[in-house]
Amino acid sequence: MERRIDRIYQFVSEHANVTTNEVAKALDIQRTNASKDLNLLVKDGILQKSESRPVRYYVESQETVSGPAEKKVSKTTDRPEKKMLKQHAADVFTQIIGSSGSMRNAVEQAKAAILYPPRGLNCLITGPTGSGKTFFAHAMFRFAQAQSIIEEERELVVFNCADYANNPELLMSHLFGYVKGAFTGADSDKEGLIQQADGSMLFLDEIHRLPPEGQEMIFYFMDHGSYNRLGETGKNHYADVRIVGATTEDPHSSLLDTFVRRIPINIQMPPFGNRPPVEQIDLVRVMVAMEANRIQRKITITEDVVKALLGSVTYGNIGQLKSNVQLICARGFMNHMMQDEINITLNDLTDGIKSGLVQLSADRVKATDISPYLEPILVITPNEIDELIKTDSYELPYNLYDIIGDKAALLKMEGLDQETINHFISTDINIHLKSFYKDHGFTFDTETRLAEFVDKHVIEVSNRIATLVGERMNAQFQQNFVYAMSLHISSFLKKIHVGETRQTNANIREMATDYPAEFQVAREIRQLVEKEFHVEIPESEDYYLTVLLVSLREDQPTGKIGIVVAAHGNSTATSMTQVVRELLDVNNMLAVDMPLDMHPRTAFEKIREAAMQVDEGSGILLMVDMGSLASFNDEIEKETGITVRTLDMVTTPLLIEAARKSSVLGSGIDELYESLQGFRGYGQVALEEEAAKVSEKQAILAICASGEGTAQRLKEIIESPLKQKRMDFIEVLTLSVTQLKTEVPKFQKEYKLIATTGIVDPKIGVPHIPMEKFINQRADQIIDELLLENNLEIQEEVTMTFDSARKLCLDFMTDSYTFINPKKIIDPLWRLAESLVEDDGQSSNYAMMVNFVMHMAGAIERGVLNQPLEIDQATLDNYQEVTDNTLMNRGLNELESQIRIEFPESERYYIYQLLKNHAEIIH
Secondary structure, eight states, X not given: OOOXXXXXXXXXXXXXXXXXXXXXXXXXXXXXXXXXXXXHHHHTTSEEEOSSSXXXXXXXTSOOOOOTTOOOOOOOOOOOHHHHHXXXXXXXXXXXXXXXXXXXXXXXXXXXXXXXXXXXXOEEEEOSTTSSHHHHHHHHHHHHHHTTXXXXXXXXXXXXXXXXXXXXXXXXXXXXXXXXXXXXXXXXXXXXHHHHTTTSXXXXXXXXXXXXXXXXXXXXXXXXXXXXXXXXXXXXXXXXXXXXXXXXXXXXXXXXXXXXTXXXXXXXXXXXXXXXXXXXXXXXXXXXXXHHHHHTSEEEEEHHHHHHHHHTXXXXXXXXXXXXXXXXXXXXXXXXXXXXXXXXXXXXXOHHHHHHXXXXXXXXXXXXXXXXXXXXXXXXXXXXXXXXXXXXXXXXXXXXXXXXXXXXXXXXXXXXXXXXXXXXXXXXXXXXXXXXXXXXXXXXXXXXXXXXXXXXXXXXXXXXXXXXXXXXXXXXXXXXXXHHHHHHXXXXXXXXXXXXXXXXXXXXXXXXXXXXXXXXXXXXXXXXXXXXXXXXXXXXXXXHHHHHHHHTBTTOOSOOOEEEEEEEBSSHHHHHHHHHHHHHOOOSEXXXXXXXXXXXXXXXXXXXXXXXXXXXXXXXXXXXXXXXXXXXXXXXXXXXXXXEEEEOSOOHHHHHHHHHHHTSTTOOHXXXXXXXXXXXXXXXXXXXXXXXXXXXXXXXXXXXXXXXXXXXXXXXHHHHHHHHTTOTTEEEEEEEGXXXXXXXXXXXXXXXXXXXXESSOOOSSSOEEEHHHHHHSOHHHHHHHHHTTOHHHHHSOOOOOHXXXXXXXXXXXXXXXXXXXXXXXXXXXXXXXXHXXXXXXXXOXXXXXXXXXXXXXXXXXXHHHTOOXXXXXXXXXXXXXXXXXXXXXXXXXXXXXHHTOOOOHHHHHHHHHHHHHHHHHHO
16 A cells, blocks of 8 residues: 555655645645645655745755745755655654654664664563554564564564463474474474574564463573474574563563563553543544545544544453444445445444443543544545554454445345345444454453453353353344343352242243243253252243343343432442443443532432433433432432432442343333342352451551651541541551551451552552542542542542642641741752652652652651651661662751751661652652
């Protein structure tokens, strides 16, 4: 495919003295893109431009048009077009979106790994599913070829370690080869991928799936360049191979330390959600442009469609975005097949992607950040983008648009109407895309999310049931079949464990008799579950399984019970519903987030509006976090005429169960309401009892450099609202940053830690609340948010300015200390903080400066009282050998002379630990 910039150069070389508008119109590209490429060519010395207006572009061998304001340019030797091509090919990373933004550090690391003498460095690419690890590895390979480090004719050798993870012997034979007789069927010697990659690069995807013995063989090869084939004893073979690994896991927990130490460069791919708004929109543009190239038609997408695409991306990242773009473009092509231009609107979106618009709107910060970069209509023309790196894990090996066109023509010949044709083709599109992404191991990790609520054995059995149903029944079932079946099985197993029985509902029994084929399969499912879990299940369960099977068919009728989730906090309800949508792909549910300062009447209006929107005639289930909201029940019924039932103390498992049961045909609002009142989760009884024991002793952990001073003050701030709310079962523990590794595990055995605060996040899987947030805001509100599990809100950083940061320090010192004068010591302490606290390059780092000043104020107060912190002699001896504290000691010595207070070695040790911890976080 000819690149846009090459087409522009060719046009200018054939038509001298052209304007940007002339180029854009002639080549059918956007003016902004034409201007960008023209100026890039000028910058590279390939084109020249006039100084008059309008600006005209020409190659150096041409003369400008004669005119009073024009300069004559003398003819010179032509610059060959090859120079331009080579310049751009030399750095393929410039084609990657974000190469000068969020991907800048990754690009610099990759270049270093390739160019480091004499043979480069092995590296590891880490990042979540779909973040672009494979794409980036191919970019590294192309860069190495462009730099003549790897020969042009060589190919990147790719091996996915997950393909043979359960058969280590076969895995190793593929990597290292084998000799004749090494195992049954080894009739001759065979070289492995290591040998194939000699002089090139080997990409080991999902490298965490390498067994330990495989990792040992790889790192021996890294050290010595030699290896043995399977069945050999000596290291008889040599190869020069650059190794690049990729993993979604934490290398230090999934790989041997000895292996990780031999990989000096760890390149991290940012999640899609962490990339700047302009990059997210550029990624949408590029992916739509790739589809425009395939069908050679202009594609336009509305602003709402772009928002829906951005909001629909969860943990699948760029891979998920690409899947969604391919899906909407295919549906748009299907709906506008006979037109020259494909105009994609919300009508072309699936319900799952369309829900992304709601998700984005609920995230006010993200919606605000993205808004300035959106256009009312995004117009994409064919051949608009530069040629991207071709190799892509999620590049379809077939032309989906040819399949759509051929199928449409065939169905039309058979006399089917357009609506029926579209229905058939929609099913085809879904099957093609889902099977392709599933074959490539890209399932958006939904089963991992499901495993948070359901035992893995249940999920395995549900997968077997899906296979059984596929063999027995000639019908299409929804994508969420395994998830819905897993939840159903877990639910009734839980009832059996606690000794609950249920009478068969007459409506359910009557409905099941209308589906004899499903009823027979339901009986087989019950018998399979009985055998697998060693339980006796009443035959009445056959009726419920029958109705579940009918409900999980594609194109089930509408009229489901609607669900409205209302919870306090800026995003509590939205977060819960998003989990349910990811698992069950439901569209009968809306979230109402209620910040703590929202007026009750405003909350009522929002809930009433949501109820009217989600009602399909079967009633509404209102699920709330506090009993006080249940009072809205009668008023909503009176104003809207909708039957409403309310459940309080909503949890994510309860919401999942409500969504699952509301999707089952024949379930009435009262039956659903009653069944959910007795819901006890999906886990086993023993686990539930164990959790209850742990929850009896909960704690919030406050961390500072010494475990005293600031941490003690934080403890007082937090304990006050806890006492007011009579939550004495939650303790506030204090800890020195130097004791994290030894003391945190002890605390975790004795308490259920629900949050941490202080100068450092210990990364123990609970929310970390910045200490300045407790000090700068109402602690009782933060406690409320915490107890509502509003983790996203808690983790937001507090925006500080120079003035607010200093005021925070002054207020803290005034409230906390007796013998120091805050107004006099704030300036020298702040200057010291500026000289010692390393900036992270992203902000002024006021939060850390505030932490430092607060700690120093405590040190000065202790100096006045002659009550310094103490450390044991061994720690003191170790500290006295430290050599990287010169700058700190110089600053403290100057402060001592200014305020006439001496900082003993013990105090200096804790100050050093505070600064050291910050530096480790930055790097």
